[in-house]
Amino acid sequence: MRARFLATLVMAGALTACGGAPDGPAVSDADRAAGAKAHEQLLTEFGGAYSGDEATYVKRLGETIAGAAGLDSQCTFTLVNSDVVNAFAVPGCYIYVTRGLMVLVNSEAELAAVLAHEVGHINARHSQRQQSRSLWRQLGVIAVGVLTGSERLTQIAGAAAGLFTLRYSRAQEFEADDLGLRYLRAAGHDPYASADMLATLGRHEQYLAQTRGRDEAKSIPEWARTHPLSGNRAERARAAAADTGISDGQVAEHEARYLGALDGMLYGDDPEQGFVMGRAFAHPVMRIAFEAPEGFTLTNSPQAILVEGPDGMRGEFAGGPMPAGGPAAYTEQALQQLLRGAQVSGAESRPARINRLDALITRAAVRSGNEQVLLTMAVYDAGQSGYHFIMLSKDGAPAPLDALFGSFRLIGQAEANALRPRIIDTVRAGPGDNWRTLAARMASDDKLGHILMLNGRREDEPLRPGEPVKTVVYGTR
Known part of the structure; x- marks a missing residue:
């Protein structure tokens, strides 16, 4: 995730439709x-x-x-x-x-x-x-x-x-x-x-x-x-x-x-976009971190972190400049971009203090067409920068959102320095190597499973001396 606020690139205008059967040159x-x-x-x-x-x-x-x-x-x-x-x-x-x-x-x-x-x-x-x-x-x-x-x-x-x-x-x-x-x-x-x-x-x-x-x-x-x-x-x-x-x-x-x-x-992740580590996310440049509860998954991108929770709950974590009006203005700005054309009802906001940061929690019912979802948004004031979660759920916001919102924090320089990218290290198998000995090199929680998947092999398949093998190790920033 880079420091860009709700970056939306509408490409339909750039890619004009040209339907019909595949006649004429393939590249016109x-x-x-x-x-x-x-x-x-x-x-x-x-x-x-x-x-x-x-x-x-x-x-x-x-x-x-x-x-x-x-x-x-x-x-x-x-x-x-x-x-x-x-x-x-x-x-x-x-x-x-x-x-x-x-x-x-x-x-x-x-x-x-x-x-x-x-x-x-x-x-x-x-x-x-x-x-x-x-x-x-x-x-x-x-x-x-x-x-x-x-x-x-x-x-x-x-x-x-x-x-x-x-x-x-x-x-x-x-x-x-x-x-x-x-x-x-x-x-x-x-x-x-x-x-x-x-x-x-x-x-x-x-x-x-x-x-x-x-x-x-x-x-x-x-x-x-x-x-x-x-x-x-x-x-x-x-x-x-x-x-x-x-x-x-x-x-x-x-x-x-x-x-x-x-x-x-x-x-894996580019340091400029931060690191997703299982259910945790940390960014060494922005110096922020959070951790999602059990049952959630995180996916990184240049613009935002996709947050997927139980029962179809989905949303994002992203950030951008904090306006002069603070979290309230940030929330209004974000929701204006997001909710254009949708009907909003029952919007309620409450201030909060989360890990020494001023925050604002907003909940609202959002209707578009015949469907209604609950939107829950948490905005954090980190000085010149602001960060937010926006989560949508069909049946209300369950308790795990409180844990998610409460996990956001700023990190110190030492913790940021400890975050390192991973790189491919192609090694040659030695005479005594097997998949378990090479798996010990892996910068991964599931060392054996990861190396086998990455190389398309089974554990019972022997390694030939001198055979090249992909491993994943920590690099330097």
């Missing part, structure tokens, strides 16, 4: 203009571009795929500084891969499969067809439109949990898979990498479900929100690879080269 002049207009705004909204050798790797690999697809010099490939696991494409052949996805896949061929799939969406003109159905939208911090029907509420803080992107249909995913396999082969990559990549994503989703609890298991992972992972999609990809006549393992996937390129890459 209108597409290029729309993509170029959106590109810088997308980077600003979603953490910026990730620079360095890894970004160059993505660009060069993407260009080989674009060439194989007949799109020489027409595509722009960008590595995005987000730990969300996703990739997406917008008109004009602007293709984005998050660093969260890059560190998850295990070979150059798997990353090539991701890029080939996105180029498939471009050549099939799926973006344009989705726009014509009004599905271009921001994935807001909370999809509160589900609760209230309010488009404005859905946009309250930009894209916290994911990226501005499309949700494709199952048929479109299959079409992009088929086209991607064609481009993958034409570029000389292993055709089985598509199935391997889908299996990697599936393992990641299972790991999140296991480590974040039952509520998380019921939610839809970010990649699956926009690229539906039907039960047979990986099997379908493997069967299609077999139909090429090439046997599995016949073509090198270049695992060692790829894992070596990941060495030193940022893993």
Whole structure:
């Protein structure tokens, strides 16, 4: 989370709808203009571009795929500084891969499969067809439109949990898979990498479900929100690879080269956005922290922290400049932005003193259309800066919100200095190493489970001496 106040970037105007069947060139002049207009705004909204050798790797690999697809010099490939696991494409052949996805896949061929799939969406003109159905939208911090029907509420803080992107249909995913396999082969990559990549994503989703609890298991992972992972999609990809006549393992996937390129890459949260550590959040620059109760999950983004609680409760934590009128003026300003077009009733505010900070707690019923939710907002006065929680719930604000609001505090310099980023450390297995010995290096609570998921392996699979292995360690700020 960066220090920006309720940053909402409405992209619909930047990406003009151009519906209809996929006739004409895959990248038209209108597409290029729309993509170029959106590109810088997308980077600003979603953490910026990730620079360095890894970004160059993505660009060069993407260009080989674009060439194989007949799109020489027409595509722009960008590595995005987000730990969300996703990739997406917008008109004009602007293709984005998050660093969260890059560190998850295990070979150059798997990353090539991701890029080939996105180029498939471009050549099939799926973006344009989705726009014509009004599905271009921001994935807001909370999809509160589900609760209230309010488009404005859905946009309250930009894209916290994911990226501005499309949700494709199952048929479109299959079409992009088929086209991607064609481009993958034409570029000389292993055709089985598509199935391997889908299996990697599936393992990641299972790991999140296991480590974040039952509520998380019921939610839809970010990649699956926009690229539906039907039960047979990986099997379908493997069967299609077999139909090429090439046997599995016949073509090198270049695992060692790829894992070596990941060495030193940022893993997880960027220090500029603060750190989510389970149910806790701390920001070393803003010097703030809070902890959510049991049953809550936190997701970081450049603009805000997505806060999800029990029984469908959702909201955000964010901050911005404190106006001269203090918490009351801050609250009014925030609610004016949030509640435009909605009916508000029964609004009540009460002052509070929380961890030596003046605060204001506001509750109100919000109605939009036929739906009503309870909004609860806590605003904290930290001098020149203000911070807030905004939470929406269907059935009232249960007791856990008191614990959440009461946990916000300022932290000292020593505590801030102790917050360190994590990076990928690619190591070579020694003669006596196994998964448990290498897991001891991991900067993670679930050391063994994390290293196995990250490398796509089982504990009973032996390590070869000299084999490259991804580990996660603490870096320096």
